[in-house]
Amino acid sequence: MIISVASGKGGTGKTTVSVNMALALGTGVELLDCDVEEPNAHLFLKPVIERSERVETPVPLVDLTKCTFCRKCSAICRFNALAVVGEKVLVFQELCHSCGGCMLVCPEGAITETGRELGTLNFGARESIGFINGQLRVGEAMSPPLIKQVRAAADPKRLTIIDAPPGTSCPVIAAMNGADFVLMVTEPTPFGLHDLKLAVEAVRLLGIPAGLVVNRADIGDREVFEYAKREHLPILLTIPFDRRIAQAYSRGKNIVEEFPEWRERFVALYHDIEAIITAKGKAVSCAK
Ligand code: SF4
Ligand code: SF4
Numbered sequence: 373m374i375i376s377v378a379s380g381k382g383g384t385g386k387t388t389v390s391v392n393m394a395l396a397l398g399t400g401v402e403l404l405d406c407d408v409e410e411p412n413a414h415l416f417l418k419p420v421i422e423r424s425e426r427v428e429t430p431v432p433l434v435d436l437t438k439c440t441f442c443r444k445c446s447a448i449c450r451f452n453a454l455a456v457v458g459e460k461v462l463v464f465q466e467l468c469h470s471c472g473g474c475m476l477v478c479p480e481g482a483i484t485e486t487g488r489e490l491g492t493l494n495f496g497a498r499e500s501i502g503f504i505n506g507q508l509r510v511g512e513a514m515s516p517p518l519i520k521q522v523r524a525a526a527d528p529k530r531l532t533i534i535d536a537p538p539g540t541s542c543p544v545i546a547a548m549n550g551a552d553f554v555l556m557v558t559e560p561t562p563f564g565l566h567d568l569k570l571a572v573e574a575v576r577l578l579g580i581p582a583g584l585v586v587n588r589a590d591i592g593d594r595e596v597f598e599y600a601k602r603e604h605l606p607i608l609l610t611i612p613f614d615r616r617i618a619q620a621y622s623r624g625k626n627i628v629e630e631f632p633e634w635r636e637r638f639v640a641l642y643h644d645i646e647a648i649i650t651a652k653g654k655a656v657s658c659a660k
Contacts, residue, residue, distance in 0.1 A: 373531050373532070373552050373553075373646070373649065374526075374532040374534065374550065374551040374552050374553075375393075375531070375532070375533050375534065375551065375552065375553045375554075375555055375642075375645060376534040376536050376547055376548045376551035376553070376554045376555070376580075377389050377390040377393075377533065377534060377535055377536060377554075377555045377557060378536040378538075378544055378547065378548055378554055378555070378556055378557070378571060378575075379536075379538055379556060379557045379558060379567070379568075379571065380538070380539065380540055380556075380558070380564075380566075380567025380568050380569075380570045380571035381538060381558070381559075381563055381564055381566075381567035381568075382538035382539075383538075384538075384557045384558055384559050384564060384587055385557050385559070385585070385587035385588070385611065386535060386536065386538070386557045387405075387407070387412055387413050387416065387535050388416070388557075388587070388611075388621065388626075388627065389555065389557050389585050389587070389609075390403060390405075390413060390533050390534070390535040391403065391413055391416040391417050391535075391626055392626055392627050392628045392634070392638050393533055393638045393641060393642060394417065394501050394533050395417070395501070395626055395628050395629065395635075395638075396628045396634075396635045396636075396638035396639050396642070397531065397638075397639060397642055398499070398500055398501060399500045399501075400500070400530050400531055401500075401501050401502070401530060401531045401533060402501070402502035402503070402504065402526055402527050402530040402531070402532050402533070403417060403501060403502070403503050403504075403533050403535065404503075404504050404505070404522050404523065404526055404532060404533070404534045404535065405503075405504070405505035405506070405522075405535045406506065406519045406522050406523065406534050406535060406536050406537060406543075406546070406547040407535055407536065407537040407538070408491060408505075408506035408507060408508040408515050408518045408519055408522065408537070408543075409508050409515055409537065409543075411505040411506065411507055413503075413505065413535045414494075414496075414503065414505055415624055416624060416626055417498050417501065417503055418498060418624075419496035419497055419498040419501070419503035420496050420497060420498065421494050421495070421496035421503075422495055422496050422497065423494075423495050424492050424493065424494045424495070425492065425493045425495075426489060426492055427489070427490045427491055427492065427493055427506070427517075427518055427521050428487030428488060428489055428490060429468075429470045429487065429488055429490050429514075429517050430470045430472070430485040430486070430487060430488075431453075431463065431465045431468045431470060431485065431486060431487070431488045432445070432453075432454065432463055432468065432474050432475060432483045432484075432485065432486075433463075433483065433484050433485060433486040434461040434463065434482055434483055435482045435483075435484070436459075436460075436461065436482075438480045438481060438482035439461060439480060439482040440479075440480055440482075441456050441458075441459055441461070442456075442479065442480075443456045444477045444478060444479065445461070445474035445477060445478055445483060446461075446474075448473045448474060448477050449473065449474055451467050451468065451469050452464070452467060453465070453467035453468040453469070454474055465488045466512075466513060466514075468488070469514075470517065472485075489509050489512075490508065490509060490512055490514070490517055490518045490521075491506055491507050491508040491509045491512060491518045492506070492507045492509075493505070493506055493518075493521060493522060493525060494506075494507065495525070502527060502530060504522055504525050504526065505522065506518045506519060506521065506522040515537070515542075515543045515546075516542050516543055516545075516546040519537070519543055519546040519547055520546055523546075523547070523550075531642075534547050534548075534551065536548060540567070540570040540571050540573070540574045544571075544574065545574060545578070548574070548575065548578060548580060549578060551580055552580070552581075552649050553580065553581055553582065553583070553645050553648065553649055554575045554578075554580050554581070554582040555582070555583055555584075555585060555608070555641075555645065556568060556571055556572070556575070556582055556583070556584050556585070556605075557584075557585045557587055558584060558585070558586060558587070558596055559586065559587050559588045559589075559591070559592065559596070560586060560588070560589060560591065560592035560593060560594065560595065560596040560597065561591070561592040561593070561596075562592075562593075562595070564592070564596060565595050565596050565599060568584075568596065568599070569599070572603060572605065581648055581649065581652050582605060583605060583606045583607070583608040583644070583645065583648065584596075584600055584605050584606065584607045584608060585607075585608060585609045585610070585611065585641070586607055586609075586610045586611070587611045588611065588612070588613040589610035589611060589612055589613070590612050590613050591613050606644075606648070608641050608644045608645065609637060609638075609641045611627075616630075616631070617630075617631070
């Protein structure tokens, strides 16, 4: 089962929820930090990192001794990553989406592949909880290919909890696509509601069941709660604004470790998600 923990807006407590659910469940869980631009789940889970791998994406390498400057490669590239200028073929590696189209159309076999570094994958564990994160190379603009690599490295036999990047664009889609459930973490403020609405639209396009965690639930107003009711989004957990929780967070401590009564609440959150996924599965099989 794959649960993606997302939020339209950054700073709502998405990592807190991901890490605490993983810690509450313990055995058989793998936490993937797909917020590859600013991974921080390791600061709270504190896994032992066992190995790291450099991740590359293929980009074209043109052999000018074979090239006839026919421009077929630049014509097919919809990302404008190739330009034929006089007797030169310019490759703009940062724009290349590694589709391989140019290599296929080159009539002279002048294009081969070389690698462009995307970043690093780090593998580790905290006791029985597996951990993988991706760290985007400084200056690299394209995070979805690295997010896909983090996901591809997951152990399918374990429950996968994904700490998704914030926002509603390509990186978060890469972290949600194919998940069994999207748990959206929000806060009851106008900004939280605005970004939640965008995130809900994205999740609905993907057709994934979703639910909400409302963090700092007793600040702000009731608009998020009203919206959830209107949209039939189940609120699966509320976390109050509690000075003790905030202090623990600022020291890099986790809720379920500092306040043991929360362990059961995060386990119950998982069981509620499991029940929604099971009910959806039954509804789909009945409809067939
Ligand atoms: S398609 Fe091949 S031969 Fe034609 S310009 Fe590109 S690299 Fe050169
Ligand atoms: S691999 Fe695809 S995206 Fe990259 S340069 Fe070739 S055609 Fe363009």
